[in-house]
Amino acid sequence: MATHDAWALVCRLFAGGTPVLHASLSPRELGTLPALGRAVRPAALDQRFLLCPYCQQHRAQVWGDGRGGRTCHCPECGPVDVAADDMAALALDEDWLRRKLRLALSIESRDGIDALGEGVWRLGDFRRSPVLLARDLIRLWREPALLDRVRVAGGPIRVITPKPRDTRGAPFGPGVQWWALEDRFTFYGGSISFIGMPGEPPDPKASDPTTPVKGPFSADFRWVTLPDWPHGPIRLTEAQAAVFEALWSFKGEPRTADQIMRRAGLDSDKPIDVFKVKARDKGKPEAEGPLVAYRALVQVVQGRPGLYSMPCAAALGPVQA
Numbered sequence: 001m002a003t004h005d006a007w008a009l010v011c012r013l014f015a016g017g018t019p020v021l022h023a024s025l026s027p028r029e030l031g032t033l034p035a036l037g038r039a040v041r042p043a044a045l046d047q048r049f050l051l052c053p054y055c056q057q058h059r060a061q062v063w064g065d066g067r068g069g070r071t072c073h074c075p076e077c078g079p080v081d082v083a084a085d086d087m088a089a090l091a092l093d094e095d096w097l098r099r100k101l102r103l104a105l106s107i108e109s110r111d112g113i114d115a116l117g118e119g120v121w122r123l124g125d126f127r128r129s130p131v132l133l134a135r136d137l138i139r140l141w142r143e144p145a146l147l148d149r150v151r152v153a154g155g156p157i158r159v160i161t162p163k164p165r166d167t168r169g170a171p172f173g174p175g176v177q178w179w180a181l182e183d184r185f186t187f188y189g190g191s192i193s194f195i196g197m198p199g200e201p202p203d204p205k206a207s208d209p210t211t212p213v214k215g216p217f218s219a220d221f222r223w224v225t226l227p228d229w230p231h232g233p234i235r236l237t238e239a240q241a242a243v244f245e246a247l248w249s250f251k252g253e254p255r256t257a258d259q260i261m262r263r264a265g266l267d268s269d270k271p272i273d274v275f276k277v278k279a280r281d282k283g284k285p286e287a288e289g290p291l292v293a294y295r296a297l298v299q300v301v302q303g304r305p306g307l308y309s310m311p312c313a314a315a316l317g318p319v320q321a
Contacts, residue, residue, distance in 0.1 A: 003035070003186070003187060003188050005028050005029065005031070005032045006035045006036050007186060008029075008182065009025075009029050009036070010036065010039060010097065010187060011162045011182050012162075013040070013090075013092035014094065014135065014181070015135060015136065015162035017119060017135050019090060020090065020091070021088070022088045022089065022090065023053060033090075037190055037238070038096060038265060039092065039093055039097070039190075040090045040091065040092055040093065041091060041093050042088070042090060042091075043089045043091035048061060048062055052072055052074040052077055052080055053072070053080055053081075053082060055074060055076055055077050057076065058075050058076055058077075060072035060074040060075070060080075061073055062082055069081065069082070070082040097192075098121060098133060100191060100192040100220075101123060101160065101192060102123050102124060103191070103192070104185060104193055104219070104220075105123070105124075105126045106213055106219045107123055107124035107125065107131065108124065112124075116150075117139070117143070117146060118139075119134060119135035119136070119139055120132060120135070120139060120146055121133045122150055123160075127155075128152075129152065129155035129156055129157065129158055130152060130158070131159075131160065132150065132157060132159045133160045134159060134161045135161070135162070136161055136162065137159075137161050137164060137171055137178075140159065140161075147159075147172075151175070156176060157175065157176045157177070158179060159172065159176055159179065160179045160181055160184070160185075161178070161179075161180070163180035163182045163183060190238050191220045191222065209222070210223040210225070210232075210233035212224075212225045215248070215312040215313060216293075217245075217248065221236065221244050221248070222236050222238075223235055223236065224236060224290075224293045224297075226292065226293055226296055228296075229293075231285040231289065234289035234290055234292070234293050235286065235289070236293075237290070239264070239266055239268075240274050240290050240294075242265060242266060243260065243261075243264045243266070243271045243294075244293075244297075244310070245264070246263035246264040247260060247271070247298060247308065247309070247310040247313065248310060249263060251313050251314060252309055252310060252311050252312075252313045252314025253309060254301045254309040255308060257269060257271060257306060257308065271294070271308055272294060272298075275290050275291045275294045277291055297311075297312055298310050299311060
């Protein structure tokens with residue numbers, strides 16, 4: 001249930017497109033925040049107004065109380081003291097959502113994300129058909145030209161949006177397949193998985209999450225397969241997967257440690273930091289495996305200390321500017 005609640009909160013935040021106050025979240029939603037990890041981040045709101053901290057029903061204007069504090073003037077409760085926590089807000093990291101949806105659909109990294117308009121993105125191609133992510137259906141109904149811009153002969157357009165309350169069936173005409181975000185995808189362990197459509201042939205790559213899809217890596221970079229490793233696919237932590245995904249995105253070209261760790265969204269100084277094995281885990285394949293993979297796949301560029309590359313990603317071609 002916690003996983004379902006976490007995914008419901010992701011869909012709610014994406015549909016809204018704006019930060020929300022912590023105070024507006026239900027206890028169940030607050031309980032899902034640790035599971036969401038980097039999917040959500042602190043955000044700033046217009047601090048002139050907030051939801052009344054007492055009744056949680058009315059949006060009220062905030063005033064200084066003349067003593068360094070603040071009060072809101074709720075139309076029902078009257079003046080109510082406002083604490084710092086009452087102004088705390090969070091927002092969905094939408095880059096995280098778009099990146100994870102692309103991984104769930106095995107969209108190749110070379111296909112960039114294109115912003116088609118406010119709240120509409122082209123994620124790339126799924127089985128040779130374009131995939132659009134939109135904040136709501138209404139925008140696409142009002143501007144059908146957005147669909148025409150990506151339409152291809154002989155294949156449907158896949159449209160992903162949060163599910164409106166009053167929409168069922170197929171909201172678009174022929175040639176456009178709608179995927180409700182809440183129904184066709186699920187969230188677990190920091191990653192998003194594609195459930196698929198009834199009657200649609202399954203993607204063989206999705207049947208086994210460890211299957212190499214991007215070179216030796218699984219679609220979500222959480223598994224890596226080495227031919228000489230005798231213990232099977234190696235499971236990576238989220239941080240280790242983020243480092244490999246960052247290196248993969250550079251397509252074999254050397255990059256500094258700072259560039260790699262910034263792309264991975266981590267605070268460590270060097271890529272190898274997240275692969276170090278603790279003394280108590282020495283000799284355990286599940287702990288040693290990621291370090292073996294790092295040493296096998298990542299090279300420190302000779303003669304230019306501080307530069308790293310991953311040659312197995314070079315087959316993707318040069319990095320696009």
